[in-house]
Amino acid sequence: MGEWSDYFEDFPEEAPQPPSAEERAKEKFDSDIKEMNSDAFALIAKTKKKANDAAQLQKKEFLESVDDCPQCGEKELNVYKLANKIYLCECQDCGIYGSGDDFSSALHKTASAIGDNIDWRDGSLFSVSTK
Numbered sequence: 303m304g305e306w307s308d309y310f311e312d313f314p315e316e317a318p319q320p321p322s323a324e325e326r327a328k329e330k331f332d333s334d335i336k337e338m339n340s341d342a343f344a345l346i347a348k349t350k351k352k353a354n355d356a357a358q359l360q361k362k363e364f365l366e367s368v369d370d371c372p373q374c375g376e377k378e379l380n381v382y383k384l385a386n387k388i389y390l391c392e393c394q395d396c397g398i399y400g401s402g403d404d405f406s407s408a409l410h411k412t413a414s415a416i417g418d419n420i421d422w423r424d425g426s427l428f429s430v431s432t433k
């Protein structure tokens with residue numbers, strides 16, 4: 303009888319142990335980091351959304367037409383004619399974009415980016431010309 307307790311007496315390092323203080327501290331540290339990261343990501347997302355919302359408002363006055371997106375096929379491709387006469391396409395659905403001197407070259411540029419996984423929400427080419 304008592305074979306297992308004999309075994310653990312001989313090999314105490316193999317006996318089930320509650321997590322050590324060090325392990326508990328590491329677990330807490332890991333979950334704290336996770337929490338901090340998600341807070342930071344939430345803040346970044348919020349800041350980004352705010353900037354995008356502001357840019358979307360500015361863009362409105364340059365909106366020329368809405369076309370079919372060459373990538374996702376949705377009629378969500380906003381076509382802007384910017385103050386510097388550059389055409390800019392941005393899909394509101396999948397995020398693909400491209401610009402050019404006229405509509406067809408902007409659309410061509412957009413179509414050639416299919417599969418590149420680009421998203422104008424990560425850095426729009428849109429800028430209000432100060433000229």
Ligand SMILES: [Zn+2]
Nearest residue numbers: 371374393396
């Ligand atoms: Zn699209």
